[in-house]
Amino acid sequence: MSEDLKHAALEYHANPKPGKISIELSTPAETSRDLSLAYSPGVAEPVKAIAEDPENAYKYTAKGNLVAVITDGSAILGLGNLGPLASKPVMEGKSLLFKRFAGVDSIDVEVEAESPQAFIDTVRRIANTYGGINLEDIKAPECFEIERTLIEQCSIPVFHDDQHGTAIVTVAGVLNALEIQDKKIDDVKMAVLGAGAAAISCTKLLILAGMKPENIFMCDRKGVIHSGRDDLNQYKQGFAVDTDKRTFDDAIDGADIFLGLSGPDMVKAEQIQKMAERPIIFACANPVPEIMPDVVAAARDDAIMATGRSDFPNQVNNVLGFPFIFRGALDVRATRINEEMKLAAAQALAELAKEPVTQEVLTAYGLDELAFGRDYIIPKATDSRLLGKVSYAVAKAAIDSGVADGPMPANYPLQSLADI
Ligand SMILES: NC(=O)C1=CN([C@@H]2O[C@H](COP(=O)(O)OP(=O)(O)OC[C@H]3O[C@@H](n4cnc5c(N)ncnc54)[C@H](OP(=O)(O)O)[C@@H]3O)[C@@H](O)[C@H]2O)C=CC1
Numbered sequence: 546m547s548e549d550l551k552h553a554a555l556e557y558h559a560n561p562k563p564g565k566i567s568i569e570l571s572t573p574a575e576t577s578r579d580l581s582l583a584y585s586p587g588v589a590e591p592v593k594a595i596a597e598d599p600e601n602a603y604k605y606t607a608k609g610n611l612v613a614v615i616t617d618g619s620a621i622l623g624l625g626n627l628g629p630l631a632s633k634p635v636m637e638g639k640s641l642l643f644k645r646f647a648g649v650d651s652i653d654v655e656v657e658a659e660s661p662q663a664f665i666d667t668v669r670r671i672a673n674t675y676g677g678i679n680l681e682d683i684k685a686p687e688c689f690e691i692e693r694t695l696i697e698q699c700s701i702p703v704f705h706d707d708q709h710g711t712a713i714v715t716v717a718g719v720l721n722a723l724e725i726q727d728k729k730i731d732d733v734k735m736a737v738l739g740a741g742a743a744a745i746s747c748t749k750l751l752i753l754a755g756m757k758p759e760n761i762f763m764c765d766r767k768g769v770i771h772s773g774r775d776d777l778n779q780y781k782q783g784f785a786v787d788t789d790k791r792t793f794d795d796a797i798d799g800a801d802i803f804l805g806l807s808g809p810d811m812v813k814a815e816q817i818q819k820m821a822e823r824p825i826i827f828a829c830a831n832p833v834p835e836i837m838p839d840v841v842a843a844a845r846d847d848a849i850m851a852t853g854r855s856d857f858p859n860q861v862n863n864v865l866g867f868p869f870i871f872r873g874a875l876d877v878r879a880t881r882i883n884e885e886m887k888l889a890a891a892q893a894l895a896e897l898a899k900e901p902v903t904q905e906v907l908t909a910y911g912l913d914e915l916a917f918g919r920d921y922i923i924p925k926a927t928d929s930r931l932l933g934k935v936s937y938a939v940a941k942a943a944i945d946s947g948v949a950d951g952p953m954p955a956n957y958p959l960q961s962l963a964d965i
């Protein structure tokens with residue numbers, strides 16, 4: 546990052562007030578009458594109603610539109626385990642994105658937990674006060690058991706964004722990139738760098754979308770995950786292939802797709818040169834990708850290149866997923882976020898990229914024109930159509946797959962944030 550951008554980022558977070566979010570009131574609180582309704586004595590009435598029937602919390606409190614972004618700070622972006630407090634700017638950032646793009650009220654919760662069980666216990670005890678829980682930046686393999694247990698123990702949607710938000714957006718991007726590069730999902734070979742929360746979940750969803758497990762070579766710090774290894778945890782074991790490839794260098798040789806969900810500057814131009822013709826390169830580590838777009842552009846001219854960042858074309862980042870997925874899930878009172886809802890979201894994202902780009906998006910990104918193609922495989926985050934299209938797809942899939950407690954809302958598909 547340039548010194549200028551570093552300085553501007555600190556200024557942005559410091560001013561006009563420290564941080565990026567604040568709480569605002571949704572009802573009048575000016576007069577004695579207002580206060581006697583909002584607080585004592587009036588507040589006793591909704592208290593009694595909720596004590597009688599917990600469902601009333603959705604009627605009389607902010608619960609139904611409130612998502613907690615919860616972390617232990619163990620895998621903050623690609624920066625590693627820097628602890629809960631240091632993760633706060635990222636978690637506030639997620640809350641900002643929830644509100645800005647989907648009108649979801651969101652608050653960050655950074656937990657100091659000495660063990661996964663302590664984290665689970667803490668989250669379980671506070672879960673019911675929210676409409677949903679977005680787990681964020683919790684490292685693998687602990688994240689898998691944490692999420693599984695919390696889904697089991699909570700009656701509201703619990704969703705580990707680094708796993709599923711990333712997977713939904715990655716699948717959308719890969720489907721469109723394959724179409725542009727004229728390749729078939731059941732035919733392509735993929736090298737994955739990283740075998741953590743994001744890499745494992747993205748790979749699973751790509752397999753669900755049609756990619757063949759035997760064509761996928763996943764690598765961790767020790768190299769290719771193959772069936773001869775005896776040091777694999779149960780999650781990595783699911784991706785062990787019978788192959789004589791051993792290093793990442795072997796894995797990327799001839800690959801059609803590179804999916805990076807590991808850390809900064811891991812990939813060399815020579816490795817990109819060894820990929821198949823018309824390759825697809827998703828270097829998604831944040832904030833510094835596995836390889837920079839200019840290095841790829843210098844290495845070859847037939848690649849589709851994506852990163853997780855806002856300052857390059859093709860931003861493959863879970864920001865395109867979690868705000869709208871929770872919007873849809875909350876609005877139909879989904880009890881969980883299942884595979885049908887994830888694939889529906891991916892499909893809606895992929896389809897939106899093929900529609901004409903609006904002036905609003907061109908202006909936000911300082912562009913004169915943009916159309917579906919190598920530099921535009923996935924919608925831009927500021928495309929206001931994401932709200933209506935993705936939340937509707939998720940809500941419909943929740944209803945069709947039987948996990949929604951409520952009907953399709955009368956105001957769906959949403960036209961804008963003003964509808965919320
Ligand atoms: N663009 C996006 O939307 C998203 C991007 N990401 C990015 O993905 C990356 C991983 O995040 P996440 O999955 O949550 O973190 P995890 O801690 O769960 O996983 C990190 C993985 O990266 C691997 N890794 C780290 N260094 C190397 C290396 N030198 N060579 C090979 N593998 C390596 C680790 O290997 P090992 O298992 O051997 O320790 C581990 O499997 C981060 O950079 C993050 O910013 C994550 C979510 C969303």
Ligand SMILES: CC(=O)C(=O)O
Binds near residue numbers: 622682830853864
């Ligand atoms: C984008 C994101 O969630 C990450 O890099 O961890």
Ligand SMILES: [Mg+2]
Binds near residue numbers: 622681682706707
């Ligand atoms: Mg994250």
